[in-house]
Amino acid sequence: MKIIESDNSRISSLYHRIKNFDSRSPKTVLSESQIPITSGAKLQTLNYIVSIKLGNNEMTVIVDTGSDLTWVQCQPCSSCYNQQDPIFNPSTSQSYQQIPCNSPTCSSVQIATGISSFCGSDQPSCNYSFSYGDGSHTSGVLGWEQIDLAGTIIDGFVFGCGQSNYGLFGGTSGLMGLGRTQLSLISQTIFQFGGIFSYCLPPREYDSSGSLVLGGDPSIFKNNTPVSYTRMILDPPESPFYFLNLTGISIGAVALQASGFYNGKVLIDSGTAITRLVPSIYIALRDEFMRQFSEYLVAPGYSILDTCFNLAGLREVSIPTMKFVFEGGVEVDVDVNGMFYYVKEDASQVCLALASLTYEDEVGIIGNYQQKNLRVIYDTLGSRLGFAEETCGWL
Numbered sequence: 001m002k003i004i005e006s007d008n009s010r011i012s013s014l015y016h017r018i019k020n021f022d023s024r025s026p027k028t029v030l031s032e033s034q035i036p037i038t039s040g041a042k043l044q045t046l047n048y049i050v051s052i053k054l055g056n057n058e059m060t061v062i063v064d065t066g067s068d069l070t071w072v073q074c075q076p077c078s079s080c081y082n083q084q085d086p087i088f089n090p091s092t093s094q095s096y097q098q099i100p101c102n103s104p105t106c107s108s109v110q111i112a113t114g115i116s117s118f119c120g121s122d123q124p125s126c127n128y129s130f131s132y133g134d135g136s137h138t139s140g141v142l143g144w145e146q147i148d149l150a151g152t153i154i155d156g157f158v159f160g161c162g163q164s165n166y167g168l169f170g171g172t173s174g175l176m177g178l179g180r181t182q183l184s185l186i187s188q189t190i191f192q193f194g195g196i197f198s199y200c201l202p203p204r205e206y207d208s209s210g211s212l213v214l215g216g217d218p219s220i221f222k223n224n225t226p227v228s229y230t231r232m233i234l235d236p237p238e239s240p241f242y243f244l245n246l247t248g249i250s251i252g253a254v255a256l257q258a259s260g261f262y263n264g265k266v267l268i269d270s271g272t273a274i275t276r277l278v279p280s281i282y283i284a285l286r287d288e289f290m291r292q293f294s295e296y297l298v299a300p301g302y303s304i305l306d307t308c309f310n311l312a313g314l315r316e317v318s319i320p321t322m323k324f325v326f327e328g329g330v331e332v333d334v335d336v337n338g339m340f341y342y343v344k345e346d347a348s349q350v351c352l353a354l355a356s357l358t359y360e361d362e363v364g365i366i367g368n369y370q371q372k373n374l375r376v377i378y379d380t381l382g383s384r385l386g387f388a389e390e391t392c393g394w395l
Helices: 002-016 104-113 259-263 279-292
Strands: 033-039 048-054 057-064 071-073 116-119 126-131 137-149 152-166 174-177 196-200 210-214 228-231 243-251 265-268 275-277 297-299 308-310 322-326 330-333 340-342 350-352 354-356 364-366 374-379 384-389
Touching: 104 126, 104 137, 152 174, 228 243, 228 330, 243 259, 243 279, 243 364, 259 279, 275 279, 279 354, 330 384
Parallel strands: 057 174, 071 152, 265 364, 275 354
Antiparallel strands: 033 048, 033 210, 048 057, 048 137, 071 174, 116 126, 126 137, 137 152, 196 210, 196 374, 228 384, 243 265, 243 322, 275 364, 297 308, 308 350, 322 330, 340 350, 374 384
């Protein structure tokens, strides 16, 4: 139930955060970095994680395309959760600098991201405070620090030094913000990586690794099919997020018919697990999947997942294919590992890993379950997003 509750809270947070976005100019790509990305299950988080170095300190952080600020827990810690790595101590780092309250960087934080920033009462520091929709929270001071992204060194990186943090971060050190505002890691490294990043999410929770690639060199990818690009929707009020046009879905050879495709704006998000679709699309998908999967026993629903089956004891299961179609005719086959959520390990309750939104005018969300074994490429300056099939589960 934890994965569903966390997901539902995140959805509320994503819908609530509407901010402005400033345009950027193209830069020259100088570097490429490839960082292993794994499931955070071993650290009790439902998100994907990577390791970076901050001021020469190893940090394990959550990868989040729906957030802007990169932050880690810092000493002195007034209220911190337990983490795997040692808590970052800025006083021992020669490259750390606290951002002054009267600096342009401090004053631009709230404008760029909507994150509350304010001056410290007893020191000229730039304090910040941010709450997530699931009740998680981070607050502390903003600082400049050297960050090492798999060998690419970035000096003067703006990050949050979190001194009071709580919530669903598991045993990680903090969070890597890959959103689209000026404060995000992608914007801050635009000279090095040209505003392009991609990931390949591994299908298994343990003993499996994919990759987060910063930069746009396709020779690093291990894709099995050519990359197909669809247009990002640049909606100014919501532009820190990544929006696409979903124009169709097929189950097996059947193309679904639904009114929701006429306004198929969806958000693609690395931090949401279960895909949410507007009611007209979800009902059409559920009914067609049930029709093609009718030979198997039905099981009770689980929380928001209402399409469940009892597959216990079966050696082979014939699963209908699922294909998402985005603007421009870009077709994305959902990997079989992203079709079902296993409520019970013995497969006696296995649910289709998609759910319905409440209202037709809500924005659908493509979650990370349906992004497994895909190379997903974010070209922020080109305002396009690419997909290619790739085996992401190497050790």
